[in-house]
Each structure stands twice: as C-alpha cells, then as structure tokens.
Amino acid sequence: MNKKINPKIKALLSSACVDISNYLSTLSDLSQEKRSGIIKKYTAAIEGNFVSWMGAVSICARSVQGRYAASENLWIEMMDDHAGMLREFARAAHSEPDVQAYQAVAESVANIRQMVAHLSGLECLTLIATLENTSGVFIPRLEKMAKDLGSNNLRYTKIHGEADIDHANQFAWAITHELGLHKNGEEVVTKTIEMTIQFLKNIFV
Numbered sequence: 001m002n003k004k005i006n007p008k009i010k011a012l013l014s015s016a017c018v019d020i021s022n023y024l025s026t027l028s029d030l031s032q033e034k035r036s037g038i039i040k041k042y043t044a045a046i047e048g049n050f051v052s053w054m055g056a057v058s059i060c061a062r063s064v065q066g067r068y069a070a071s072e073n074l075w076i077e078m079m080d081d082h083a084g085m086l087r088e089f090a091r092a093a094h095s096e097p098d099v100q101a102y103q104a105v106a107e108s109v110a111n112i113r114q115m116v117a118h119l120s121g122l123e124c125l126t127l128i129a130t131l132e133n134t135s136g137v138f139i140p141r142l143e144k145m146a147k148d149l150g151s152n153n154l155r156y157t158k159i160h161g162e163a164d165i166d167h168a169n170q171f172a173w174a175i176t177h178e179l180g181l182h183k184n185g186e187e188v189v190t191k192t193i194e195m196t197i198q199f200l201k202n203i204f205v
C-alpha cells in the first residue's frame with residue numbers, strides 16, 4: 001500500500017536522524033567500559049518502557065491510522081517478546097543494566113513518562129515515530145558495540161535493523177493523519193522530536 005506522508009513530517013523526522021547521527025559520530029574511540037555502559041543504559045531505558053509507550057498510542061491516538069499502526073506494532077512487540085530479546089542482547093554483551101544504569105537514565109525516562117501521561121495521541125505517536133526512525137542510526141551502533149564486547153546473540157539488532165524502516169514509515173503516515181486532529185500539530189511534533197532526541201542522547205553519551 002502506498003502510504004502518503006506529510007512532507008513536513010518527513011523532513012522533521014529526517015532531521016532528527018541527522019541530528020542523532022552527527023551526535024553519535026562525535027563519540028569515537030569508546031572504551032570497552034563505555035560501550036558496555038551504553039548498552040546497559042539503552043536496556044534500562046527501553047526494556048520495561050517501550051511496550052507501555054506503544055500501548056499508550058494504541059489507546060489515545062484519535063486517528064484510525066494511529067491506532068492501527070500502534071496495535072499492529074504492539075502485537076509484534078509482545079508476540080515476539082522484544083523486551084526479552086533486548087535483555088538477551090544485553091546479557092550476551094555482558095552488559096545487563098545495573099543500578100547505576102537505571103539511575104543514569106532515570107530523569108530522561110521520567111520526562112518521557114510525564115509526556116506520555118498527557119495521553120496525547122500526537123505526542124505518543126511522535127515519540128514512537130522518532131524512536132523507529134532514528135533506530136536506523138543507533139541500532140547498527142548498538143550491534144557494533146555488542147560485537148566488540150564479544151556478543152554471540154545479535155537477534156535484537158538484526159530484527160530491529162530489518163523491520164524498522166517499514167515501522168518508521170508506518171508511524172510517519174499515522175502522524176500525517178493524526179496531525180489534523182490536534183491543535184498546533186506541527187509545534188507539538190517538533191517539541192516531541194526534540195525531547196525524544198534528548199532522551200536518546202542521554203543514553204548514548
């Protein structure tokens with residue numbers, strides 16, 4: 001199916017990818033300890049939260065396209081146990097999250113939770129769309145770090161590397177439909193993308 005995407009939304013999401021890509025490229029020559037710390041923080045921030053954030057979209061999106069995108073993705077997340085897959089990815093890289101990792105992401109996770117608590121379909125859809133779009137940048141990086149740490153289980157990054165282009169487009173399409181149902185839609189999308197980028201930078205710092 002050819003899904004139309006608002007060009008402004010496409011441009012905003014693309015610039016989020018450029019932003020995170022430029023940010024990550026400054027992080028060269030990471031020590032093994034630093035790589036491990038990033039995988040720990042990523043797992044601490046995503047493992048227990050992603051499904052509930054996707055669930056929020058499925059109950060608060062006003063557009064049928066938003067509900068459809070969220071429900072379909074939520075189904076796959078749970079059926080294939082992506083949270084468990086992420087934990088296995090971290091374990092194989094000898095980088096399961098510790099208390100320090102949870103503490104390091106506590107504030108940025110709390111910020112996203114407070115935003116999700118508005119139960120705005122547009123904000124929640126934009127959060128997921130930004131994570132799915134920028135994953136094309138950070139998933140390969142996570143995979144490389146895990147390999148460098150001696151991992152032999154890259155199922156999480158392989159699956160997310162392949163699937164997320166379709167998911168990313170699906171969520172950009174859903175935002176396109178949700179946009180017209182919210183006041184100051186573009187402003188909301190811009191602000192939410194900025195917040196999500198901050199959340200990611202805090203993980204990869």
Ligand SMILES: [Fe+2]
Nearest residue numbers: 077082083160
């Ligand atoms: Fe997933």
